[in-house]
Amino acid sequence: MYRNLTEAVAEALQQIFVENRYADKVIEKLLKQNPKWGARDRRFIAETTYDIVRWHRLFQHAVQAGPTDFWKLIGAWCLWRGEEPPAWPEFYGLGSRQFEKAMAEAQETVVLRESIPDWLHQVGTDELNAAWLRELPALNEPAKVVLRVNTLKTTRADLQKHLRQHDNIETEAPAPYPDALLLEQRQNIFTRQSFKDGWFEVQDAGSQKIAPFLDVEPGMRVIDACAGGGGKTLHLAALTENKGRIIAMDTEAWKLEELKKRARRAGATNIDARVIESSKTIKRLAATADRLLLDVPCSGLGVLKRNPDAKWKLSPAFLDEVKQTQQKILQQYSTMVKPGGLLVYSTCSILPSENEKQVEAFLATPDCPFELVDQQTLLPSAGFDGFFMAKLRHR
Secondary structure (H helix, E strand, O other): OOHHHHHHHHHHHHHHHOOOOOHHHHHHHHHHHOOOOOHHHHHHHHHHHHHHHHOHHHHHHHHOOOOOOHHHHHHHHHHHOOOOOOOOHHHOOOOHHHHHHHHHHHOOOHHHHOOOOHHHHHHHHHHHOHHHHHHHHHHOOOOOOEEEEOOOOOOHHHHHHHHHHHHOOOEEOOOOOOOEEEEOOOOOHHHOHHHHOOOEEEOOOOHHHHHHHOOOOOOOEEEEOOOOOOHHHHHHHHHOOOOOEEEEEEOOHHHHHHHHHHHHHHOOOOEEEEEOOOHHHHHOOOOOEEEEEEEOOOOOHHHOOOOOOHHHHOOHHHHHHHHHHHHHHHHHHHHHEEEEEEEEEEEOOOOHHHOHHHHHHHHOOOOOOEEEEEEEEEOHHHOOOOEEEEEEEEO
8 A cells, every 4th residue: 555545535425524525436536636646546546436335324334434534444445455554553453353343243233234324224114125135235346447448439349359358358258238248357447549549438227118118119219308418318329320310308407517527428419408497498398208317316216336426425315305306397398299199107216115116106297198008127136226117108
């Protein structure tokens, strides 16, 4: 361990837990500010920070640290890896014998063993019963790096061959995901020329299931009403072969600006980005969409592998609020689907209260013109992120 890199980890943890910033943004900014760090240094900072965020409660227990005693938590990380911390003053008093005893004790208590807040464990237990205990270990695994091949520019076979021959990057093609390539070794893929040329996007395999679930065809009018940065929008553009029109909408203009940049890189030319300024924006599009994607805001409990800090930032109040938002979006935005069209409601949560229960409540609305066609839940224990999707048809 080098002191300057350890100080960087402590600073990152300060920003995440005290200043309440998102872990991925903190790491991204930190690495950008220090371009002289090599690949090994950058990997140390990113992986160490994420490990401590993921196991924050467990490490606190193991070394009797406060939630913001970040140097002590870094010492716990060393011991967790089977290494003695450096002989620095900040690590004084930390020893493997006490650590191992505390870790053994923690295995008897779920919230310590799986490093999760009490309230969130109770919610998961209430909603998923025994399935929650099966999913918790999977949610603590580091997320895999998955690429989505941009079929507007290349094929999966050609991209896989190119990455092997030109970048010395080995990938695996997971069978149930036709556009996915799984990196065998984690690395910074954004520096590769093939990324800059728009041959692929980084998108989890579970997320790649949602756009095809819409059953889009070239020439259709498709609305992605919660587009965000546009990962699923770009996938829809590829599936429609740049034919027809995709209206990408969001309440945040800056997210759509990022989408426009990504669309230019991907060669996606049938995307029309529109800011949702008021309810009038939705009303103008009433009964115009062949397909509507509502990838709504959610708790994000299905993607804790990727965003482990979310479990510490969530609260019961936020969960209640986001469920109200989900139903409001369903009720108001569904009016954009034309008769005979399809709506897909999706979340990156595994809680039924955000998923099946929301769909049931929507369909129970008086005079609701929709019927359920299909719904699927992708669980983190299957290897990738957790998602829910429901397909509804406008009668």
